[in-house]
Amino acid sequence: MSILKTPKKAAEAANTASVTVVQRGSAALTFRRLRRDPGSVIAFVFIVLLVLFAVGAPLIAALTGHGPNEQFRDTGLTPAGIPVGPGGAFLFGTDQLGRDVLVRLAYGARISLIVGVVASIAAATIGVVVGLLAGYFGNRTDTVLSRIMDLVMSVPFLLAAIALVSVLGPSLVLSISVIVFFTWTPIARVIRGQVLALKRREFVEAARSLGAGHVSIMFRDILPNLMVPIIIYSTLMIPSAIVFEATLSFLGMGVVPPTASWGGMLSEAAGNSIYLAAPWLVIIPGLALLFTTLAFNILGDGLRDALDPRAARKA
Amino acid sequence: MWRYLLSRIGFGVLVLFVLSIFVFALFYIAPGDPARVLAGDKATEAALAQIRANLGLDQPIYVQYWTFITNLLHGNLGFSYRSQLPVAEIIMDRIPATVSLVFGGVVIWLCVGIPIGVMSAKAPGTLRDRFGQSFALVGISFPSFVLGMMALYLLYFLPAKAGIQLFPPSGYIPFTEDPAQWFWHLILPWLTLAFVSAAIYARLMRGQMLEVLGEDYIRTARAKGLTERRVVYRHAMRSAMPPLVTQLGTDIGLMLGGVIVIEQVFGLLGVGSLAVSSVNNQDRPVVIGVVLLGGLFVVVVNIIVDTLYAFLDSRIRTAA
Helix, strand or coil: CCCCCCHHHHHHHHHHCCCCCCCCHHHHHHHHHHCCCCCHHHHHHHHHHHHHHHHHHHHHHHHHHHCCCCCCCCCCCCCCCCCCCCCCCECCCEEECCHHHHHHHHHHHHHHHHHHHHHHHHHHHHHHHHHHHHHCCHHHHHHHHHHHHHHCCCCCCCHHEEEEHHHHHHHHHHHHHHHHHHHHHHHHHHHHHHHHHHHHHHHHHHHHHHHCHHHHHHHHHHHHHHHHHHHHHHHHHHHHHHHHHHHHHHHHHHCCCCCCCHHHHHHHHHHHHHHHHCCHHHHHHHHHHHCCCCCCCCHHHHHHHHCCCHHHEEE | CCCHHHHHHHHHHHHHHHHHHHHHHHHCCCCCCHHHHHHCCCHHHHHHHHEEEEEECCHHHHHHHHHHHHHHHCCCCECCCCCCCHHHHHHHHHHHHHHHHHHHHHHHHHHHHHHHHHHHHCCCCCCCHHHHHHHHHHHCCCCHHHHHHHHHHHHHHHHCCCCCCCCCCCCCCCCCCCCHHHHHHHHHHHHHHHHHHHHHHHHHHHHHHHHCCCHHHHHHHHHHHHHHHHHHHHHHHHHHHHHHHHHHHHHHHHHHHCCCCHHHHCCCCCCCHHHHHHCCCCHHHHEEEEEHHHHHHHHHHHHHHHHHHHCCCHHHHHCC
């Protein structure tokens, strides 16, 4: 496809001997469309910075000279035992134990990002496989798998999650498992619906008449056609996983203290209502959490519009 | 239609059965000895054995489950390890606060979310639509406990420090005791709960309306010369609503879990905060009771929604 931007240029090109044809793959086209959306660009830059912030957590700790769990009872607390506000030696202030909020925020970002990414990849994988199986085989397989999805969706998940965590004891791995268990169903439903439509298309029939087996048809013929919803849904699952983890930590059922996590920091701020005297203990991790989920949601929406321009025009 | 409804009810029973096995198994395999929790660290072995026998903990698991399920069907949820009060009674005490919170929250989020969604869909791409969309995006991204804590700080603490009692700090006043205080104490929790959901409904409504407004019958209605107001509110709204009703059913059903965080932040003694405190106290009968109640709630609300749907949708109503 030649890219001829204006009629004038087209005319000039027509006169010249050779027309330069720039061929762009769908990835390049998607990227161009995404780049034109300022919201997505800002969100993407924010996420890159956040990743750098999380990766550089030890560096920040070294630069400030404050460990993530180190308590500065002399410099980090006023004589009355009140945390020190932002500025000076503690850029984001200190918490109720005199720990550096900036350093803890950086270490907390690691938890949020790991949980967000790992949980959504795992949940998307399960959801895609189940959705593929249900949609492709149909009949009894579909009935059973759809019933299981309905079952998981009718469980009040936060209640079940805290019951589970209370018995097995809180940990990062358990948090991720619980999040995966309760979030794979929406994507499975979407994939199932798509597969139901795709499996009647000619290219599937062609593959079958060439002797392709079920597994080959599902994963080599159908799956590549599902990449758009998979990318969009996985991106949009990251913010919900991050909030889910923060909620578990906030309720004391997630990451075990003193390990820093954003939900845990907010929970400690809520304890004894210390945040009323030291509002930065809520504002800083709270805004970090808000901006992170906002960035992933904006990027997810932007990706949807860029990958599927028809949907974007309709919406 | 009866066959359809029966199958939905049957599925509801299956959900509750699986959930009961889930919670029961969970607490059976759990480390920690309930007898020890009850009796304290200084209890003798004989006393512990006595407590286990009283609770039936020395029986095989299937006998325990059978006792548990027959008691359950008789409406007997057992007794709290902590307070020795019947679990059903403890939960009933907490229901008014949770129901008050959910009810007001739902009313507010529907009254805010639906108009914003309609407003966006009426003029896609305009400034108003951008505003509506931004509201939806921020609302969806805002974790409710962060919002609640910020609201408490800005609307309760700062005014209180300046000497203005704008909102009460926290707590729940029963409606029967003082309706005005009840309302006043619930405003901030309601707004916090409603903000996030209003955003989701605004988005959902916008998507539905855009789809419906593109249909042929809407063009026909406009061609007939109907006012835009009538087209939007009478013709389009009617077909845009059903998916929202389904969503509302799911959301209200799952609310019991969803309000946990808000009850924690605002110190409301509802079912959600009961779940958290009984988990922390290792009070298993109460935890089991709350989880089952949560499941029952989901099942009942879903059956109500399905029934409504069956009446609204002639394809289901006339089938079999």
